[in-house]
Structure formats: C-alpha cells, structure tokens
Amino acid sequence: MTQPAPPEAASATPETSDATEPSPLAGLVAGAVLVAAGLGLFTRALTVGADRGITLGGPTFAPIVVTGLWVLVAIAYLGTQAARWRRRTTQPNAARPTWRVPIMLLALLIAYAVVLKYTTVGYVLATVAFYVGAAQLLSTRPRREVIVRDAIVGVVLSLTIYLSFTKLLGIALPAGVLPL
Structure with missing residues (x-):
C-alpha cells in the first residue's frame, strides 16, 4: 500500500520565471x-x-x-x-495581474464617448450607464448587492455635474432625451 503525498508536496509548484514580466x-x-x-x-x-x-x-x-x-x-x-x-x-507566488479589467474599462470608455458624440441619449443617461458599468467592473462584491447603490450614485453624480456645468458655468452638455 502506498502512502499519499503530504499536502505540502502536492501544492508545491516549481518556480518559473516569466521573461515578459518586468522586474x-x-x-x-x-x-x-x-x-x-x-x-x-x-x-x-x-x-x-x-x-x-x-x-x-x-x-x-x-x-x-x-x-x-x-x-x-x-x-x-x-x-x-x-x-x-x-x-x-x-510573497513570491502572489497572483499575477490580468489585463481583462483595464481592457474592458477602455472599451467602456470608448463606447461612452461614441454614445455621447453620435447618439441622442444625452449626457445624464450615458454617464449613469458608464458609471454603473465601470463600478461593476471594478467592484469585488456581487452585482446584486451593489447595482442599486451604483445606479443611485450614478444618477446623483451625473445630474449634479450636468446641472453644474449647464446652469452655473454656462457650458452646454448634450441634454439628450431628458427634458433638462
């Protein structure tokens, strides 16, 4: 009868050096x-x-x-x-960063710019959607726990910025479909 390997030996991995990772x-x-x-x-x-x-x-x-x-x-x-x-x-074996989230944030930012420039959605709705999407990408909590909070913060933030720019500073932002 053979003895199973101790847990330390089973979890040990050989250290590898990735030449593409900067020092x-x-x-x-x-x-x-x-x-x-x-x-x-x-x-x-x-x-x-x-x-x-x-x-x-x-x-x-x-x-x-x-x-x-x-x-x-x-x-x-x-x-x-x-x-x-x-x-x-x-911690030499710490988790390596991935490029998934930054690339998705870049795509979301490009989509936000395209929506603002080429559609009639308007600043407020586009900003709310962008904020919620970015917050979801950067959040570590489950989506169902924070989606309402993110939407409320996005609405308040985008309305505050929109009204501050258009009413106080006189800088026109696209109103879109909302009668603001």
Missing part, C-alpha cells in the same frame, strides 16, 4: 527618476518664478503648480512601487 526593481527606478526629474523642474520653475515674480495670474504660477503636482504624484507612485517590491519579496 519590480524597474518600477522603483522609474519612480526615482520621475521624482528626481520633477524636483529638478520644480526647482527651475521656482527659480524662474522668483526672477519674474510669482502671482496668481502670472505666467510662472502654472509651471510651479504643475511641477509641484508632478512631484507629489511621482512620490505616490514611488511609494506604491516600494509597497509592490515589499509584497513581492515577502
């Missing part, structure tokens, strides 16, 4: 380069701004804001890459 170190290097470049450009914008005078309406204000935001985003990116590095070193 976690690449993200850290890219993040560091982005932070360094952003800091250099931010310093340059401040130097030029100090020479010409920094005012809210002046030409030096926008570069300072943009490069400052660049530095903040680059630092956040570097932090996420460091967390990914830590996670990979502690």
Whole structure:
C-alpha cells in the first residue's frame, strides 16, 4: 500500500520565471527618476518664478503648480512601487495581474464617448450607464448587492455635474432625451 503525498508536496509548484514580466526593481527606478526629474523642474520653475515674480495670474504660477503636482504624484507612485517590491519579496507566488479589467474599462470608455458624440441619449443617461458599468467592473462584491447603490450614485453624480456645468458655468452638455 502506498502512502499519499503530504499536502505540502502536492501544492508545491516549481518556480518559473516569466521573461515578459518586468522586474519590480524597474518600477522603483522609474519612480526615482520621475521624482528626481520633477524636483529638478520644480526647482527651475521656482527659480524662474522668483526672477519674474510669482502671482496668481502670472505666467510662472502654472509651471510651479504643475511641477509641484508632478512631484507629489511621482512620490505616490514611488511609494506604491516600494509597497509592490515589499509584497513581492515577502510573497513570491502572489497572483499575477490580468489585463481583462483595464481592457474592458477602455472599451467602456470608448463606447461612452461614441454614445455621447453620435447618439441622442444625452449626457445624464450615458454617464449613469458608464458609471454603473465601470463600478461593476471594478467592484469585488456581487452585482446584486451593489447595482442599486451604483445606479443611485450614478444618477446623483451625473445630474449634479450636468446641472453644474449647464446652469452655473454656462457650458452646454448634450441634454439628450431628458427634458433638462
């Protein structure tokens, strides 16, 4: 009579290296380069701004804001890459990301743009449909638990944006079939 293999041996898989997967170190290097470049450009914008005078309406204000935001985003990116590095070193067999959801979100965004441009559906209905679809793609909870919540949030969000743009800012968004 043969003895069954212990559970550890049955679940052990040989480690394979995928040549197409980028090294976690690449993200850290890219993040560091982005932070360094952003800091250099931010310093340059401040130097030029100090020479010409920094005012809210002046030409030096926008570069300072943009490069400052660049530095903040680059630092956040570097932090996420460091967390990914830590996670990979502690969990070498972690699940690999898939491209299914980003590709479906891109297709949904293209469909949203086509509906807005070439149909008479209008901004509010198209935005509600887009919001619900995107929320469903990104949600980890079962659809039946969150579909009503997503629809309510989509309606409130799209109506608020539509009314803010059309009534307060005077920017026309497609009304579509709704009498708004």
